Amino acid sequence: MPLFMDAHDKIDGLTAEAVAGAHAKDLEVQGQYGVDYKQYWFDEASGKVFCLVEAPDAGAAIAVHREAHGLLADQLIPVQEGVIATPSHA
């Protein structure tokens, strides 16, 4: 299934609790869209959030955010996950 990274540039008043609550709502809603919000990272100071999500297409990922909490990402980038190689020397 395609993988995407979304980026929220600035969510006003962002707290760890608020973003955890929003993410929990994504998890509640996502099944009906065939979406899997896998992980997220956030910064309270700047209000930035990154979400890693598997979805059939970008529209399905957007639909989950819209229905769950209405906080739509500023960017939604189709991504491939990098292959982590073993360093040739460490």
Next chain:
Amino acid sequence: MPLFMDAHDKIDGLTAEAVAGAHAKDLEVQGQYGVDYKQYWFDEASGKVFCLVEAPDAGAAIAVHREAHGLLADQLIPVQEGVIATPSHA
């Protein structure tokens, strides 16, 4: 150790092979800076790359990219990793 997400907005000519090679060089260099580039995601079409990295501070993460391949991120955001809750219903 602090966690950061960096974002490269557009690397011209980005390919999966090129980004894998650059990441491998990060892994070779990072030990001397106490840095751990943990994962990355990329999009060949747009040239965007996101790197998740643990580092003592932002400067150390930047120093690794500079020495390894010179491709510095456009943003380096201190982040917390989200706590993945179990949905109350699925």
